[in-house]
Amino acid sequence: MLAREELLRGARRLASRANPKIKDWAALSQRQARDSLGLTLAEGARLAEEALLAPAGGRFRPAALLLSDSGAGREAAGRLFALAGERGLERYSLTDDCFAKISGLRNAEGLALVLSLGPEEPDFSAAWRLPGARWLVAAGVQDPGNAGALARTALAAGFSGCLFLEGADPRAPKFLRGSMGAAFRLPCLSRAIADFLAAWDAAPAGIALIQATADPSAGDYRELPYQPPFLLLLGGERGVPPELAGRAAQTAHIPLAGGVESLNLAVAAGIIIFEANRR
Numbered sequence: 001m002l003a004r005e006e007l008l009r010g011a012r013r014l015a016s017r018a019n020p021k022i023k024d025w026a027a028l029s030q031r032q033a034r035d036s037l038g039l040t041l042a043e044g045a046r047l048a049e050e051a052l053l054a055p056a057g058g059r060f061r062p063a064a065l066l067l068s069d070s071g072a073g074r075e076a077a078g079r080l081f082a083l084a085g086e087r088g089l090e091r092y093s094l095t096d097d098c099f100a101k102i103s104g105l106r107n108a109e110g111l112a113l114v115l116s117l118g119p120e121e122p123d124f125s126a127a128w129r130l131p132g133a134r135w136l137v138a139a140g141v142q143d144p145g146n147a148g149a150l151a152r153t154a155l156a157a158g159f160s161g162c163l164f165l166e167g168a169d170p171r172a173p174k175f176l177r178g179s180m181g182a183a184f185r186l187p188c189l190s191r192a193i194a195d196f197l198a199a200w201d202a203a204p205a206g207i208a209l210i211q212a213t214a215d216p217s218a219g220d221y222r223e224l225p226y227q228p229p230f231l232l233l234l235g236g237e238r239g240v241p242p243e244l245a246g247r248a249a250q251t252a253h254i255p256l257a258g259g260v261e262s263l264n265l266a267v268a269a270g271i272i273i274f275e276a277n278r279r
Contacts, residue, residue, distance in 0.1 A: 010081065011067060011093035017101050022094070025066070025102040025114060031169050038117045039063065041173045043105060045076035048113035050181030052083045060171075060184055064090040064114040068099035071110020080111060104173050117171055124189050125199035127161060128207055133229035134276065136162045139193065139244055140236030141265065144168040148178020149266045150234070151188050155179075157270075157277040161187035165196055165244075167236055193243050200247070209233060211240060211248035212272050214262050218251035226276040234269055 014022060027033035028041045040060070042051045052062055065084035067077055072093065084091050094102075099110055127133055136154045141147045147168035154162050168175055170188035179188070200209070208230035212221070233240060233248055252272055254263065263271075 011091040013093050014098055015095050017098055022098050022101055029104055029173060034171055040115050040117060040171045041112055042115055042176050043103060043112040043173060044109050044177065045074065045080065045111045047177060047181060048080055048111055049076065051113050051115060051184050052080065052087065054184035058184060059118045060115045061118060062087060062089055062113055063116045064092060066092050066094055066099065066112040066114065068094050068096050068110030070096050071099065074109065074111065077111060120189055124191060125203055127187065128203060128229055128231065130229060134159045135231045136273065137165065137231050137233045138162065138167065138236065139165040139233065139241050140238060141167040142236055144172045144174035145178035146266060148175040148183065150269055151179040151186055152182040153266065153270045153273055155182040155186040157273045159273065161189065164190045165193050193241060197243065207231065208250060209248045210250045210252055212252045212268060215251065216253060218253035221252040221254050221272050221275055224250055224252055232272065232276060234265065
């Protein structure tokens, strides 16, 4: 492990909250800034290491390692510093005050990775046509932490990717934290509902759209075939948006006992996703 002093000497020093780079990184919590700068932030030692070790060629490309004065003393700092150096990344030493300005965490670790954003695939529906394709489509899921957890569940169940319609941005730092690194290994896209419907209407026959619903009159989730290629559609906090309602040829309902009316979105998604994987 490199000594703290050696780490700080090997990094470019930033000590002013007014520094343009500090201002840019602090703005990455906002979608507009991510769009204009083409950057996002993976904060925390574990997430930064996941991003550094993720397969090359993905949408998230490591650009710079950030260490605060206190973060440089953590056990993971030397390992991250060495990995960043091997990849030829810029390495920055920030005062704790500067790091606090860019951090989205209440108790910041003082370690973060700036990521550049590659372009999304223009024809995002092409992946649906693959013979074994299994995609999770989440419509109107606003909370980025919940959306990230859905991506993590989808990856764990062997799904092909996630599509988020008019909700959380899968490039957001909070989404990346919620996914716990899954976003670096699983395609996670974002589109407008109108774009999705246009692509769906033009898709060839043989692709199933299955909607998860709380309606007890819908099909039992344990009895559906889940034959790939298929899309599993989930609604957000307010359910599936009206534009998408009725589009699915099949619906999946989880029978509940004990007078329970509904389940948390992440719990319900996990139950159906793993059942689809088992089948």
